Every structure is written in structure tokens, then in C-alpha cells.
Amino acid sequence: MTPQPWMPGDGGEGGWGARRHAPATLRNREAIAAVLADWLPASGTVLEVASGSGEHAVHFAATFPHITWQPSDPDPAGLASIAAWRVEAGFANIAPPLMLDAAASDWPVDGADAILCINMVHISPWEATMGLFAGAARLLTAGAPLILYGPYLEAEIATAESNRAFDVSLRDRDPAWGLRGTAQVIAAAADAGLAFAERRAMPANNLMLLFRR
Template identity: 50%
Template sequence: MHSMDSIQGQQRLSSPAVARNREPILAVLREVLPEHGKVLEIASGSGEHALHFAHHLASLRWQPSDPSEQALASIAAWRHTEALGNLLEPIRLDVTERPWPCQDFDALVCINMLHISPWQATQALFAEAGMHLPVDGVLYLYGPFQRRDQPLAPSNATFDADLRRRDPQWGIRHLEEVKAQGESHGLVLERIVEMPANNLSVVMRRRRGSA
């Protein structure tokens, strides 16, 4: 493990949402992730989720990643707070820059990325998942989604409008479009779990016989 003595406390970013959602997410991950193997977390952000999940899922190797240098520094700083042999050094990974620098993973976890990135990022995520997930491998998504048969909750409608003001390429994705995008790369929707604050856990699995 690299010495991280130079990492200062102020480099540890903190997200209030993590404290609220990490336990409900962990409960779903315990049910769907493999018992052993390597989990690649896409868009790890502050690194707080990575630290929490690696701590509680000790038989899995957790690979955090992010395109942001600030996020990578925060992940490294949080990693330094606990000596976890299964929490790997963070890597720079932009989903749209393919091929990815990490391709040897048994499962993918992507929390709160789809709505704050262009649709091309979702397309790239599924393309790489379809190429490199093992058969029956899981892609776990978390965040707000629009559903064809349900109006957006008022808080999510406000959030969606704010996202689109900030960047026209952002916005809460339609679950049906995400499902179709996954299916085009051999991933099938296995489970939807209602989560706190009008979010969903969306579990997709690479089907047998997919390319």
C-alpha cells in the first residue's frame, strides 16, 4: 500500500447523502453481488461509499474509480483512514473513454451517475459492461429514475429541472430507456428496489449467450 502521509484532512470530501443511503444500498448489494471477486465502482465521488462497502463486504475486492482528480484525492484520503486490504487504490476512469483501464471485474456498481452525465456515458457504461462482465455478472445502478407509469415525485421533478438548467445533457433518465440500453448489450433487468428519497436500486445481470 502506498504511503498517503501527504493527504490532508481537507481533501476528504463528504456527501450528506452517503450517510442516508449507504445502509439501504449495502443491504441490496449483499443480496446481489457475488460472494467473492472484484467490484468496479464507477464514479466513486468522495470515496465514502467505497470505504463503507469494502469494510462490510470483506470477501470482495473493491476498485473505486472517478474521472475527477479532486475525487481521486478524496477517495485516497478516505482509504487512508482504514487499513482495508480489499479496498484498492483509486483509478482515473471516464466511462466515455474506451476501452476502460480496468476490464477484469466481476461486478459493476454505479451510484448517482446517470442523471449527472450525458446519455453517452450511460451508453458507454452498458457497452463496457456487456463486453467485460462475466456471464451472470451484475451491474448495480442507484439513483432517481423516471418511470412511464408513474409521475415524478415533486422533489425529483424539481431536481430534474435543476439538472437540465445546469447542463441540457443531464437529467433523470427514463427507466425504460435504461432497460432497453442494457438489453442491447446483453444485460437484463433483474430487480427494482424502492429506496429512500424517491431513488431506485436497479439490478441488471449479464445474460447467458450474450456477446
């Protein structure tokens, strides 16, 4: 049985019980993993902020067996899904998911060797992104990476029609959501003490952005 497509904030049990399925994870996980291979440390703990369904955590734990994956999410449905996917996978290098609101000033984790955040910046209020940068500045050691993935607006590059339509649909769903400009994101990161290091163009008009503490 195929799980029902799901987006953060959606409820319902669906045919797979607690497990949720975000269709984009199947489309983008290999491309993201290829960049992570260049940007992540060889070992240590990666804190994934806003893990969503948990499907990425399972795939990356299999791809990078020498790294411990610490998934997190603020949504109870997301946490239940992550836990269910983790149990099914049975990988020793996936930690139990943490309830973590990126916008909060206090996170339930003391440190990480890298932080990964996929598709949160546009599906959350701007305060979550500001909190993400503040949290990364607290947790990461000098030179450690914060990695973002998702669709962004760039002043010097025409926005794809699909991204324009996606932006409208997000803002219709919640006026606090929507695609952010890379200049805005880079400036906010710099204010928190994070240096912008690299931009990678990704399939389907997405980007990966690398910051370092």
C-alpha cells in the first residue's frame, strides 16, 4: 500500500499508520546526498532540523553509515513518522527524534558537528529561519557547516514559473510562509555569525546553500 502524500502541518493517519510520505524526498534525496558527500564531515553527529516525514534521515543514514543522524521536528505528526521510519529501517546511526522548534531560543541538544535543514525556510515563518541561524551559531564549532536545501528567489536569476506558482500556493496556505530571497537569507546568517561559503544549483529549481560557523 502506498502512503498518502503529506506536507508538514497535515494530519490524518493514512494507510501507513504513523509513517508519512513526502513525495519530494524520493525525487531529491540522491541529488542532496551527492552534495552532502562534499560538505559533511567524515564522521560525527548531524542535527537535521525540521526532518518532516523522516524519509531523508533514513536515506542519509544508509548513505553515510559513519555519521550519526539526529532528526528533529516541531510537529507531533512528523515526530511520529520519523520514529516509525527509524524503527522500520533499524539503523543504529539514527537517534530517536527530538521535539525541536527552530524558532525557540532553547534547543534540546548541546552540540552537533553539522546542521542540515531541508525545505523548512519557505514552509515556516521567517522567525524559524532566524532561530535556525541563532541555534547554529550556538551549537556549531568554528568551521562547522550549516546546510540548507530548498527553492529560493535570486535577484539576478529569473524565477521559474513553477517556483512562482509554489510561492503563491504557500502564501495562500499561510501568509507567513513563502519563498525567501538568497540575499535576505545570507544577510540574516551573517548577522548571526555564520559565513556564506557556497551555492549549488539543484534539480527542479532548488538550491543548496552552505554556511560555516
